Amino acid sequence: MKKWIWLLILIPVLSLAQNKKAALEAQKKRLQQEIVQINALIKTSAKKRANVLTQVETVQLKMERQDALIRVTNRQINRLTKEININLRNIEKLRSELTSLKKDYAEMVVSARKNKSTQNRLMFILSSESFWQAYKRMAYMKQYSASRKQQGEEIAAKTKAIQQYTSDLVAQRKNKKQLIEENRKAKKELDSIRKKQNTLVLDLKKRERNYTAQIKKKQKQREAIDKEITRLIREAISESNKKAGTKTVSFVLTPEAKALAASFVSNKGRLPWPVEKGIVTQRFGTQRHPVVRTTTIKSNGVTLSVPASATARSIFEGIVLNIVQFKGSNPIVLIQHGNYISSYKNLSKVYVKKGDRIAAKQTIGQIFTNKDTGKTTLQFSLFQNTTPQNPALWLFRMK
Secondary structure, three states: OHHHHHHHHHHHHHHHHHHHHHHHHHHHHHHHHHHHHHHHHHHHHHHHOOOHHHHHHHHHHHHHHHHHHHHHHHHHHHHHHHHHHHHHHHHHHHHHHHHHHHHHHHHHHHHHHHOOOHHHHHHHHHOOOOHHHHHHHHHHHHHHHHHHHHHHHHHHHHHHHHHHHHHHHHHHHHHHHHHHHHHHHHHHHHHHHHHHHHHHHHHHHHOHHHHHHHHHHHHHHHHHHHHHHHHHHHHHHHHHHHHHOOOOOOOOOOHHHHHHHHHHHHOOOOEOOOOOOOEEEEOOEEEEOOOOOOOEEEEOEEEEEOOOOOEEEOOOOEEEEEEEOOOOOOOEEEEEEOOEEEEEEOEEEEOOOOOOEEOOOOEEEEEOEOOOOOOEEEEEEEEEOOEEEOHHHOEOOOO
16 A cells, blocks of 8 residues: 555656656757857858947847856756766665575575475474464465565566666766766857957947947837837727727727637737747846846837748737838737737738738748848737737747
């Protein structure tokens, strides 16, 4: 019974350990893929001879991902160290048990040899004082034989277990050695990136005022676009209220739209990204500029860097609410999912029109590539009515 209780406790623990191990491996793989994409951005910036601010932003991005990769690898190394120590304790325990078993087994073999003849066994039974004693002696001999067989099987099982633990230990030590080497190379590369970044930052500081002005100008443009999007959403809310004969600050939804909104909410944290392949270069909310730390920027969504000629796709089924052609910006597509609106900014081509019914992951346009910097970026936002939502809480593994 106790054995089964321990098994019931152990199975979930082992499952949790395996899940954590798999999660670390997946996180590491994602970071490695992002670093490959960032390296491509750095090469593009160099070819385009982008301004220092753009170069510093991109290199800063790589430093962050490289540092995160080192931390994840350290966690893997620590996990392996724990596993190795557990295996060493298990091997030591099994060897001790095996030594004891072999000793007992040897004593049993010696005893059996002394009494191995059929005559001795027969005399042992016939010398009984009663039938009941004779029966008990026969049962004892059978039990003794079974015990000897069981001990032999236990010795074989423990020997096999030691061999397996030893094999696992060799693999774990090899894996740990490989991870330590990976980390050594990653740290060396990070040091090299930091040196390059320091050189770029020194150059940037000479013209910090100019760059601060550029950042503020971009921020104003972004705020103007966000205001226009909010105005369009309010217009759509007002229209839905007018049709329903009510007056609220939220969408008045039809039963179909309510079901769509409920389905959208039920997929929170599991929605697909608005691009097939990309990395987050700017997160949601008010934050210091990653390079010019004296400047604060506000983002109603996330900015995703993607390969050139990449396309944007809808994160969920819905209806095209509007296509915004705002002065000084590239086309923006707004898609309604009940009382939720997803926004796709900085497109060069649009493949849908207002009123179109859109499927999840349907391509809605091509993302614009800046000729000066070589960067291809999509600015993605999500709103509940007019309230901005953090996309990282809604999209799959964006945190």
